[in-house]
Structures are given as C-alpha cells and as structure tokens.
Amino acid sequence: MTTMRDVAARAGVSTKTVSRVFNDDPHVLPHTRALVEQAMRELNYVPNVLATTFRAGRTSVIGVAVPDIVDPFFASIARAIEDVARGRGLSTLVTSLGSDPEGERPAIESMLGRQLSGLVIAPVGVDHSWLERWREHTPIVFVDRAPVGLDADTFVEADERGAVVAVQHLIGHGHRRIAYVGDAVHLSTEANRLEGWRRGLAEAGIAADAELVRSGVSDREAARQAVAQLRALDDPPTALFSANARCSMALAAALRDEPLAIVGFGDFPMADVLTPALTVIDQDPYRLGTLAAERIFDRLGGAEPAGPAVAVIDVDLVERESCRTGAAPV
Structure with missing residues (x-):
C-alpha cells in the first residue's frame, strides 16, 4: 500500500508537506501543492482515513441507505461497500429506506447527523436538492438510481x-x-x-x-x-x-x-x-457497490476532480x- 512517505519521495517534498496538502493547508505554495497532488494521483494514494476522520470530527463509518436491505440486489451492493470499507479500516452503517419517498429525508438526515465519513444512497425520493449543504463536508455517492435536483457522484446501470x-x-x-x-x-x-x-x-x-x-x-x-x-x-x-x-x-x-x-x-x-x-x-450489483465505495475513498483522499461524475455501467x-x-x- 502506498504511504505518505512514497508520495513525498515522488513529489520531492517532506511528509509534513504532503500532510499539509491533504489537509488543505492554505499556506502551501500552489506549485508545491500541484506536485503533491500529481504524485497522489499517480500512486493512487489513499491516506490513513481513520486518523483523518478523527481529526475532522467524523466517525470512521460509511453510511449505506438502500430501499430494502433484504432485497438480494441491494444486499449485494451493501456487502460490496462493507468489503471495501473493511479493507480501509472503516465499518458500515446500513439502513432500509422503504418505498415511501416522504420517509427518505428524515432517515438520511438521521444518518448524516452521526458525522459519517461518507454516504452511499440508492434513493427512493423525488427531490435531493436539500443534500447540497451536507455534500459540502461529507462525500455522498448515489448508486443504482440517479438523484433529482442535485449534481452528485452517481453509478447507474444502462x-x-x-x-x-x-x-x-x-x-x-x-x-x-x-x-x-x-x-x-x-x-x-x-x-x-x-x-x-x-x-x-x-x-x-x-x-x-x-x-x-x-x-x-x-x-x-x-x-x-x-x-x-x-x-x-x-x-x-x-x-x-x-x-x-x-x-x-x-x-x-x-x-x-x-x-x-x-x-x-x-x-x-x-x-x-x-x-x-x-x-x-x-x-452486477456487487460491482456497483464496489465502485460507489471506492469513489467515497477517492473523495476522502482528494484524488478525484472537484466536479461530480456520473458513470453508466453496462448490463448483459x-x-x-x-x-x-x-x-x-x-
């Protein structure tokens, strides 16, 4: 696994500078920041999320909200997210949203109130614009179903x-x-x-x-x-x-x-x-869940572009x- 020391060596800076870049220290020179960010991307660097989330006041938990956890399709998505999270030292918190669009917002806000490290949602609602303020500090990825009224990372099928x-x-x-x-x-x-x-x-x-x-x-x-x-x-x-x-x-x-x-x-x-x-x-719901979880960690690591991405996964x-x-x- 790539370490902060590896990134520092590739960029020609100290490990402290890498840490400052990752934590968005405004005193890092633009040229130095660009070198470090490029090294992170090239090495596919994922930082110690446990330490990072602790410093940011977040729990080391990825939230998963799906319509019905008993449904084999959504259970497979949740399992994939759990597998990826466990490999990075985090746990998951899973909830079933049910089928009533009106119940989606209170259920998701309850989860977000726990200061999650990230959240993956397979939505049932018809408006997600209210999530904009949450997305400013918590990576949120939609899976299987696209959000309504919100630009966000999304993985859907064809x-x-x-x-x-x-x-x-x-x-x-x-x-x-x-x-x-x-x-x-x-x-x-x-x-x-x-x-x-x-x-x-x-x-x-x-x-x-x-x-x-x-x-x-x-x-x-x-x-x-x-x-x-x-x-x-x-x-x-x-x-x-x-x-x-x-x-x-x-x-x-x-x-x-x-x-x-x-x-x-x-x-x-x-x-x-x-x-x-x-x-x-x-x-292939397991692949959908894996991609969604990996995007959460990409966002936490600062490796992705600033704008959201929408990916359409082919079916057979x-x-x-x-x-x-x-x-x-x-």
Missing part, C-alpha cells in the same frame, strides 16, 4: 439499453404482444426501463400498447392480479418484460401453473434453478429457458 435488449430478445423468439410489469415507475430506473420497453418495440415496428403496462407489482398478490388482468385482455400478451428482480420473483409464483415467456431485469439467487430458469438482464443478457416458454405467438 437501464434503457438493457430493456431494449430484453424486448428485442423476446421479439427474436417471435413475440409481438410483450407486456411491461414494474413497480415504482416514478423512479429513474423504472422510468428508463419503461422507455426502453417502448423503444425496443418501436425499433421493431410494433406500437406500444398502454393496456400492456402494469405497475405497482411488488408482491405475489399484486403479481397474480397483474397476470390475471393481462390474460383477460381481448388481445393478451404472449410474453412479459419484468422491470426488476422483485417483480420477477413475484411473477415466478404467478406464472407457475400457466407460464408465459419472460425476461427479467436483474438476476437474483435461485433464478437459474426455477422451472423454467429465468432469462435476465444482469446488473443471460439467456436461460424462460424466454422460450409459453404460448406460441400467432
């Missing part, structure tokens, strides 16, 4: 493109009546996936039928009702695109006796052993049996 791939894959199997089944369409992830569903159909010359859109599907009963409503249409779908893993798990039970072809956005444990095994758009189709299931299209 939601729209993934939905296009899923829909076009079903079209490739002969389907033209493809339903969209989702949960909270006000979230950026689902809004983008719904747009991808529309675009995937449009690129194949198929009109998007609003009757084929079902939202609010977050449990088995809602999935059962959604499937029953879709089957009752005069021109029912022969295939489904599921917008997230929670919907897919609920739909697996609803489709058990009368399967339809389906592709789900997001893999989950046991998806590959279902009957039929579920074809998915794989998101994992083909199994479910995309070839169900009634043959006519």
Whole structure:
C-alpha cells in the first residue's frame, strides 16, 4: 500500500508537506501543492482515513441507505461497500429506506447527523436538492438510481439499453404482444426501463400498447392480479418484460401453473434453478457497490476532480429457458 512517505519521495517534498496538502493547508505554495497532488494521483494514494476522520470530527463509518436491505440486489451492493470499507479500516452503517419517498429525508438526515465519513444512497425520493449543504463536508455517492435536483457522484446501470435488449430478445423468439410489469415507475430506473420497453418495440415496428403496462407489482398478490388482468385482455400478451428482480420473483409464483415467456431485469439467487430458469438482464450489483465505495475513498483522499461524475455501467443478457416458454405467438 502506498504511504505518505512514497508520495513525498515522488513529489520531492517532506511528509509534513504532503500532510499539509491533504489537509488543505492554505499556506502551501500552489506549485508545491500541484506536485503533491500529481504524485497522489499517480500512486493512487489513499491516506490513513481513520486518523483523518478523527481529526475532522467524523466517525470512521460509511453510511449505506438502500430501499430494502433484504432485497438480494441491494444486499449485494451493501456487502460490496462493507468489503471495501473493511479493507480501509472503516465499518458500515446500513439502513432500509422503504418505498415511501416522504420517509427518505428524515432517515438520511438521521444518518448524516452521526458525522459519517461518507454516504452511499440508492434513493427512493423525488427531490435531493436539500443534500447540497451536507455534500459540502461529507462525500455522498448515489448508486443504482440517479438523484433529482442535485449534481452528485452517481453509478447507474444502462437501464434503457438493457430493456431494449430484453424486448428485442423476446421479439427474436417471435413475440409481438410483450407486456411491461414494474413497480415504482416514478423512479429513474423504472422510468428508463419503461422507455426502453417502448423503444425496443418501436425499433421493431410494433406500437406500444398502454393496456400492456402494469405497475405497482411488488408482491405475489399484486403479481397474480397483474397476470390475471393481462390474460383477460381481448388481445393478451404472449410474453412479459419484468422491470426488476422483485417483480420477477413475484411473477415466478404467478406464472407457475400457466407460464408465459419472460425476461427479467436483474438476476437474483435461485433464478437459474426455477422451472423454467429465468432469462435476465444482469446488473452486477456487487460491482456497483464496489465502485460507489471506492469513489467515497477517492473523495476522502482528494484524488478525484472537484466536479461530480456520473458513470453508466453496462448490463448483459443471460439467456436461460424462460424466454422460450409459453404460448406460441400467432
């Protein structure tokens, strides 16, 4: 691991000067500061965060706020953040935000009030402009879902493109009546996936039928009702695109006796052993969490540019049996 002594040797200064640069001492000459910062970047220097956070009055804890820690997707993100933090000598504090946008701010402010070293959020709210004052002294990174009303470090998946791939894959199997089944369409992830569903159909010359859109599907009963409503249409779908893993798990039970072809956005444990095994758009949540945690430490170490960065992580189709299931299209 690179030390402060290594940085000092590369920059040709003392270790005390490196420390002064890292702590933003205004008395360091601009030329010297530039040399030290360049050496930090070249050596990928991460300082002793425990000592730094103690001096800054922060706890040696990274906060993690996700909608539901029981959800396998968000649990994987949290685990990745914990692994990175533990490797740097910090612990994590994890909370579930739930699904109510109104409850997001008090839950997050409660965490930030603990003087965290940094915070990673997978948001459920519709306005994050209030976080601007917190971001001045606490690194905040958004993951999976982009913030609203705030420019901040963000790591998201290629939601729209993934939905296009899923829909076009079903079209490739002969389907033209493809339903969209989702949960909270006000979230950026689902809004983008719904747009991808529309675009995937449009690129194949198929009109998007609003009757084929079902939202609010977050449990088995809602999935059962959604499937029953879709089957009752005069021109029912022969295939489904599921917008997230929670919907897919609920739909697996609803489709058990009368399967339809389906592709789900997001893999989950046991998806590959279902009957039929579920074809998915794989998101790699562990990588998302790792990138988010590493950005927190980059910010703490002063190695990143001053402006926020938005990264879109690509997704991949994992083909199994479910995309070839169900009634043959006519």
